[in-house]
Amino acid sequence: MGGIEDKIKDIETELKKTQYNKATEHHIGRLKAKMSKLQMDLEMQHKGGGEGFSIPKTGDATVSLIGYPNVGKSSLLNRITDAESEVGNFSFTTLKPIPGTMTYKGAQIQIVDLPGVIENASSGAGRGREILSVARNSDLILVISDTRTTGISKIVNELYKVGIVLNRSRKNISIKKKHSGGIKIYAPRYLNTDSETIINILKEFKIASADVYIRQNITAEDLIEHLRSGTVYIPAMLVINKIDLDPGYEPIGEPGISDFKVIKISAQTGYGIEDLKEEIYRSLDLIRVYMREKSGKIDLERPLVLTSGAMVRDVVRRISREMLASFRYAILSGPNRKFRELRVGLDYELLDEDSVTIISRY
Template identity: 60%
Template sequence: MATIQDRIKEIEEELHKTEYNKATQKHIGILKAKLSRLELEAQSHKKGGGEGFSVPKSGDSTVALVGFPSVGKSSILNKLTSQESKIGSFAFTTLTVIPGTLNYKGAQIQILDLPGIIENASVGSGRGREVLSMVRNADLVLVVTDVEAKGVDRIIFELHRAGIVLNRRRRNISVKKANSGGIKIHKPRKVDIDDDDIKDVLKEFKITNADVFIRESITMDDLIDHLKGNTIYAPALFVVNKIDLPHKRENIENLKQFGRVVEVSASANIGMEKLKEEIYQSLELIRVYLREKSGYVDTERPLVLRKGIVVREVVRKISREMLESFKYAIIAGPHRKQAELRVGLEYELLDSDILTIISRN
């Protein structure tokens, strides 16, 4: 009898040789659904697998360096932080996770240097599963290549299989299982995905009775990722290292289909400041300064927060008591039209805001 691994392999091969077009789209969708389900099955057979290295999260955000061996991940870590991760001219120099801290614009950004991944990392090659499970905790993924910029699609594929989707947001899908009644699909008319295709994918996940709500345009992949249930969505930057070496422009240009591309040389120190700025921008961090009662503003130590944060979350970070006695807040800052704004707990903060909290009594 064919083992799960054999069947996974078979489907992978078929996926590999099937060219993507309008006619094969549906077939590919079903194959992917089958593959996902088999992989979930394979994982549940493995005891305790994919536990990962234990590196605690620290700082304001975490960034993971992912790529094939010897592209220069450790060299980049060392240049971004004051860490000294071992650099070697042979593959698999880094065998464990090496964390470092990048201090930039008042933010402390944890950077994780990971062992190189190889083909089939997501199903256990190398220490692939452990490496990929570290990536799941990152707020930003740096996919690193050398100037040949090869194999990025394979890396994205391995990440995807490990439940990590780059540069895409979660779609508005919900599937409510029922005991009878078949599959009922609720979607706006303009959503361009076939009801039969949806049903076929659900069948692969052994769902025969359910209400399916799709509230925006989705692809088959979005549906499969939703049904897998453990998908995380992370922003990514594509870092091309060793730009000091001779290279073909087109190889690098080709990466732009996946996201933002940053060209650097860690050893020749080219583009490293730009990379820091790109990391900071991609993390969407903002700095907020607190004004004390006396009027004093501590400009040296801003609070570093995620974009979109509201006054309530900031006050709670400072102290519970402060939240309980909160009366209102005053906001001033370079991105504000008014000199001083009087706001409540649900007000969103912007970068460089100066925040004064007024308490009752």
């Protein structure tokens, strides 16, 4: 087991020693690809080891709380959900994931409190890999810190190492493997990663022949992420807790998190909590859809909560399978519609606060 971890450490050391310049560019690209491959292998070894750690998804969306020990993750869970997670003034109070439900604007949002993570969590320290892996299933990650803690970007890096990429989206790359013919790259002119780097990275992933389509500017990292299976892209925010202890606190700009939205709160006094709830709701990009009976009666109490971009089809499917089979058309109306009423089919996109009447064949 130590074998892979040692190899990763060696590459990390070498990367730290190597200055980035034109001459070392390919070497660095290769090292990073190698490391990524090893991390994937490590991930495979650890599969199934998360006994008692996985949390079934419930509600309309899932949000994970990730951070160093003792910053107030459990206090926050207790503040915004119906759950009760143990709080203590020492590290490692929480020993396993604790889920709770936050009800906001009609949406049921699952919040998962996680044990604190430490540096090197991704290589297993303090059951770190398992903890980090729980966050894979989230729709949003809240990186929690407090006014006394530094080194927040290290947590982002630990997540990266288990294949969780924050606040970036998947790049438009496709690779069609072939049996022979070498590597052919189809890429825009402005691409600033040269073909030798691309070929070297592919080689590390044992791809010798393929057509590679790159449809936007990418870095070597983007390609590596694409090749290492199981990379997930999740939006994230930085939450600074215990602001009551230091009301003027500003997080120092650390590379890797400088573009994160920062929300300052106090789980103890309640400061900033309503803003946080609103930001969580907004980042999840949810829409609420109300069902309206043919009589015109609208159920405003219990909206259906869907992800932005959802179609009429998704609503009908939620109601029942039979309804999908007997669907004729839907009537839409709502505050975000230009027309009073709209007659649409299954593949019509819904907007927040639409009311929907479904007309069936029988």
